[in-house]
Amino acid sequence: MQCGRQRVIAGFTRLVYSRLLQGLVPLMNILSELKSRFRIVLSELVEDPAELLSMIRPAQDAKFGDYQANIAMPLGKTLGKPPREIAAEIVGKLDLNDICEAAEIAGPGFINLRLKDDWLVERLNRAVGDERLGVATASDPRTYVLDYSSPNVAKPMHVGHIRSTVIGDALCRTLRYLGHRVISDNHLGDWGTQFGMIIYGYKHFVDQSAYEAAPVPELSRLYKLVNQLVDYHNAQSAFPTLENELRARSAAAESLRNQAPTDDKAAEKKKKKELRKLEEKANEARESIASANAKLAVVTSDSQLCETATQHINIATNVLEETAKLHRGDSENRRLWDEFLPKCRDEIQKLYDRIDIEFDFEYGESFYHERLANVVEEFEKDGLAKESEGAICVFLDGFDAPMIIRKKDGAFLYATTDLATVQFRMQEWCPDAILYVVDHRQGEHFEKFFAAAKLCGYPDVELCHVSFGTVLGDDGKPFKTRSGDTIGLEALLDEAVQRAYTVVSQGDDAKPNGPELGKDERRHIADAVGHGAIKYADLSHNRTSDYVFSYDKMLALTGNTATYLQYSYARVNGIFSKGAVDITKLRDGGAAIQVAERAERALALELLRFSDALADVIEDYRPNQLTSYLFQLTKVFFSFYEQCPVLKADEEKTRNSRLLLCDLTARTISQGLNLLGIKVVERM
């Protein structure tokens, strides 16, 4: 089993070292700093100020200041005093003189805070000389195991896999940047029925010369073929049941419709509802029949395929038997698995290389195979699982259906592997949290699995299903090709890069002084832009919601896209080259940021909020908090850039200050995109 490029440990040490270099005074983000001041006052008023402290946040509107504390209103209730009075009391006791102007009390009791310009400038000047842009590392580092990507090696990856991969990778990078210990573990699907299919296909249908020439495409073909045949036979056997169901539903609906109406309004309403449900069910049955028909048609429309299908009537059970033989240690099947796995894995690696994804460990399902029997035994021994209808089940409070950990035929399941995995991870790494970046449809599985994990001896670890929604096409249905096939990841990336090349070329051709990029550079840029666009689209949407996939939107040069941010970065960079500025020299040469114009101040404040944004990402594992921040930062920057001449500033002091603001902006965009796994280019 391939595993372990011990990068974690090295990265961790590096981080600790860089913290030491920062000096003794720990940096803190603005919000934490404010909260710690409020905490002192609030502890006198309530027992646990934590909840109140979460009500201190950036002001919703600039006219209210920079930050606002909404704590006086809820306190009004608990303390039985008018909120404004409480607000005044808190403000009186608060020691914020070094950070803020005098606090203002507004409306029903809002406390509005405005940061002192001196304080802003002092912070910013520290960030200029700091490799980490003033972002502090966690004062209480935790250990996280991140479980993401986890594709089935035998099946081609599709658009759903990239969402897990990209979100997981972004969380991994962000947590690590903030000083946590992170272990990324790719839980590959390398042991399931899909290998039974390939093995069966190989034994009966392989084109040996094709396999020798290009093994992976041939294995894909075999997978697809066997899958089609299995679908065909399943559809055929399901047909009578489906038709019966349709008949029954239709008849029931018909008789309901023919019932004479009564005067009882409630009964009529109930009848109507019943009827609608029946019609819905009938429609579902119709759809199932249509989909079964489609599966049948795939085979019947092809006479050769048809013949193959009749020759392999028991293919579904035989595939399961091949899988079972593999699991039993059958030498032939094991040999084939050993031969196929690395080939399939290499294919996936090509994609990971393309989109810059690495894992620390890769313990796939097969790694846990020998531990599964023991998991079930332990559950039985501890009285947590019992036999029911031939299967071994864990019955959990609050769930109707049990979690089955061994089938009646003796085989183990996904749930069994998950339990073995959590045991292994706890023993191996002792994490504080394990995050599973998996699509939302598996929500109930995770709820049960987490409940079972708590029962079997891990009550304290934070187990979190970082779920995400479906990627949809323009039609609002799961993103597929017109013919209904899932879209391969490689083709998807190719198209994005190709379209990015067009966008980059058009932009370059339209430059006022003529194009300045060669073909190779355009290609290099298109690579960063195309891949960045795909990743950013996944990350900028709230992960829990579905989103509509659109090349045009994700590659747009305006709006909340990676392309716009990459362009902005390149443009800031363009200022330095235009002015022949050696920015490193300026940074180290004692030049300082000053804040005079309103636009300068707005940019300064936004720059200092970077670490707040990162904290928001971690809070609920939402990378879109970072994309929104970067987009906002960029907008504020362009507003500054429009109003404040940089290279043409009147005085050298102003020019240098503004150059440093540009520099911090560029570095923040670059670092932010880097945490999202997206690259910047120096010009575009």
Added chain:
RNA sequence: GUCCCUGUAGCUCAGUUGGAUAGAGCAUCGGUCUUCUAAACCGGCGGUCGCAGGUUCGAAUCCUGCCAGGGACGCCA
């Protein structure tokens, strides 16, 4: 039948765990280029936050019911 998620501007989406007049982008309309990349900036239009109740100083956010879409529901992963 049970359970879960979603419903916000014409479109695509945010909305920081109950806060001030609900926000962006796209589209559209109008301004700003002899001046650091106009791939930009500034402004306008656009909303019964699915519907109806309830909780309270205050609701897109919490509760109840309904409507619509999606998903999951004992031997797949």
